[in-house]
Amino acid sequence: MNAPATETMKTDVVLIGAGIMSATLGTLLKEVAPETTIAVFEQLDTVAKESSHELNNAGTGHAALCELNYTAEQADGSINIQRAIDINEKFKLSVQFWSYLVSKGLIDKPEEFIQQLPHMSFVQGEKDVAFLKKRYEAMVQHPLFKNMTYSEDREVLKQWFPLMMENRDETTPIAATHVPTGTDVNFGALTRKLFAHLDNLGVKTHLNQTVKSFIRMTDGGWAITILDKNTGKTRTHHAKFVFIGAGGGSLHLLQKTGIPESHHVGGFPVSGIFLQCKNPEVAERHFAKVYGKAALGAPPMSVPHLDTRFVNGQRTLLFGPFAGFSPKFLKHGSVMDLPSSVRPHNLTTVLAAGAKNLDLTRYLIEQVKLSKEQRMNELRQFYPDAKSEDWELIEAGQRVQIIKDTPKERGVLQFGTEVISAADGSVAALLGASPGASTSVQAMLVVLQKCFGNKIPDLEARLQAMIPSLGKNLAEHLDLLDHIQTEVRETLGLKNMW
Numbered sequence: 196m197n198a199p200a201t202e203t204m205k206t207d208v209v210l211i212g213a214g215i216m217s218a219t220l221g222t223l224l225k226e227v228a229p230e231t232t233i234a235v236f237e238q239l240d241t242v243a244k245e246s247s248h249e250l251n252n253a254g255t256g257h258a259a260l261c262e263l264n265y266t267a268e269q270a271d272g273s274i275n276i277q278r279a280i281d282i283n284e285k286f287k288l289s290v291q292f293w294s295y296l297v298s299k300g301l302i303d304k305p306e307e308f309i310q311q312l313p314h315m316s317f318v319q320g321e322k323d324v325a326f327l328k329k330r331y332e333a334m335v336q337h338p339l340f341k342n343m344t345y346s347e348d349r350e351v352l353k354q355w356f357p358l359m360m361e362n363r364d365e366t367t368p369i370a371a372t373h374v375p376t377g378t379d380v381n382f383g384a385l386t387r388k389l390f391a392h393l394d395n396l397g398v399k400t401h402l403n404q405t406v407k408s409f410i411r412m413t414d415g416g417w418a419i420t421i422l423d424k425n426t427g428k429t430r431t432h433h434a435k436f437v438f439i440g441a442g443g444g445s446l447h448l449l450q451k452t453g454i455p456e457s458h459h460v461g462g463f464p465v466s467g468i469f470l471q472c473k474n475p476e477v478a479e480r481h482f483a484k485v486y487g488k489a490a491l492g493a494p495p496m497s498v499p500h501l502d503t504r505f506v507n508g509q510r511t512l513l514f515g516p517f518a519g520f521s522p523k524f525l526k527h528g529s530v531m532d533l534p535s536s537v538r539p540h541n542l543t544t545v546l547a548a549g550a551k552n553l554d555l556t557r558y559l560i561e562q563v564k565l566s567k568e569q570r571m572n573e574l575r576q577f578y579p580d581a582k583s584e585d586w587e588l589i590e591a592g593q594r595v596q597i598i599k600d601t602p603k604e605r606g607v608l609q610f611g612t613e614v615i616s617a618a619d620g621s622v623a624a625l626l627g628a629s630p631g632a633s634t635s636v637q638a639m640l641v642v643l644q645k646c647f648g649n650k651i652p653d654l655e656a657r658l659q660a661m662i663p664s665l666g667k668n669l670a671e672h673l674d675l676l677d678h679i680q681t682e683v684r685e686t687l688g689l690k691n692m693w
């Protein structure tokens with residue numbers, strides 16, 4: 196995939212970073228505007244080595260089937276499920292696009308990147324059991340969650356997650372919900388497939404190339420300065436449109452564009468650690484993703500979960516991610532990432548967020564200090580019989596949360612993803628990390644609509660031909676939901692989707 200530094204220095208589009216976001220945007224662009232010339236620049240020696248790598252993220256196809264943080268309890272005690280509905284609809288956009296690519300033969304072997312398995316939520320103690328029951332009652336009435344079941348019956352729970360019920364204390368009330376149609380997605384494998392497909396279309400991915408800076412051209416395009424790590428030399432590449440899909444590195448690059456939209460935005464890094472099971476006999480006895488409830492003070496996306504994962508054709512078991520604090524913005528980043536992201540224009544934004552989130556910072560620093568045995572004790576909340584010798588710690592990716600000023604408040608720490616683009620649509624960046632890769636298609640559709648809406652003829656119709664539910668609320672189009680389900684089930688080899 197590497198190309199000599201002398202190759203063409205001009206393309207219509209430059210994608211920075213070889214993760215799932217750039218892979219998805221490049222693939223979408225080549226479908227709706229095949230004549231577009233694209234170059235990809237990645238600073239590492241291979242694609243999908245940062246957050247999109249299979250062992251750097253949790254691989255949950257986030258469809259809001261088990262993540263308790265997507266359904267907030269309101270002051271009046273009711274449960275708001277709107278965020279869960281939104282995320283479910285967004286995940287369905289991803290699944291439709293992946294299914295389209297497989298049906299056209301553009302990527303193959305879907306079993307290498309998507310597997311079906313139950314998604315469950317598990318709680319302990321009277322208060323959380325009451326919460327889960329109320330949440331279930333709110334969700335099951337909605338067509339997107341109608342196959343959710345709830346149980347407090349230990350015999351039922353033994354069938355759902357036998358490993359978790361062995362030697363469990365009988366006195367604490369427990370409950371779970373179960374949705375059979377969840378997924379484990381190997382985002383690393385998917386990213387590699389998409390880049391291989393792009394390579395076939397002539398889109399070159401230039402590895403070991405670090406994007407350093409940008410100059411705005413008089414024709415509205417960008418001159419991009421790139422350091423070739425192989426030779427130590429820099430070169431310039433021109434593009435009409437730049438996508439900054441650099442994961443944790445996106446904020447720094449966005450700031451370097453100097454566009455007004457990059458001001459008053461900061462980043463707050465959260466690191467991750469998994470416990471991975473090394474005993475295949477244990478891994479074979481659990482088949483589900485089981486999400487718990489976040490501890491008090493924990494960031495919402497760091498809810499512990501015990502997950503069956505499919506990595507390199509092997510079934511494995513991961514627990515975590517444990518959140519932690521590190522000033523790096525990328526796993527392969529620098530400890531100067533956080534301090535160097537603070538600029539005069541975002542100083543008050545970042546300071547305000549820091550002052551408001553001292554508890555979170557304290558929590559993350561304490562998490563970093565946890566010993567392996569303390570982490571094992573957290574795992575034992577899920578799997579009481581877990582033995583330390585069966586598990587080892589592995590470092591996950593970094594997630595950089597967005598800090599922004601809102602019309603009402605300075606320095607708000609956000610836990611979603613957001614596309615920030617220039618008013619003229621010549622550059623866009625993806626910031627944030629959750630729900631992340633699962634909703635990569637929706638995020639990249641936003642980039643297309645914002646930056647190419649008036650440049651690609653019939654863009655919306657072309658996109659809808661690939662992704663039929665685009666622009667529609669599936670809960671109000673149940674016949675379309677059924678139609679998509681049949682297609683997706685067959686192409687992706689899943690038993691059922693929803």
Ligand SMILES: Cc1cc2nc3c(=O)[nH]c(=O)nc-3n(C[C@H](O)[C@H](O)[C@H](O)COP(=O)(O)OP(=O)(O)OC[C@H]3O[C@@H](n4cnc5c(N)ncnc54)[C@H](O)[C@@H]3O)c2cc1C
Pocket residue numbers: 211212213214215216217236237238239242243244245246247248251252253254255256257382404405406407440441442443444445448466467468516525591592593594625627628629630631632633634
């Ligand atoms: C612990 C953890 C758990 C997660 N769990 C889930 C989950 O269960 N489900 C889910 O959907 N999502 C999950 N996510 C989020 C998901 O992994 C990310 O949203 C997604 O992988 C981001 O993809 P990306 O392409 O934006 O970034 P990345 O995959 O990080 O790729 C960015 C690339 O840009 C490159 N780069 C950076 N700076 C430069 C530069 N200056 N020049 C050239 N290249 C550069 C990097 O080297 C990297 O390869 C999780 C993330 C973490 C960390």
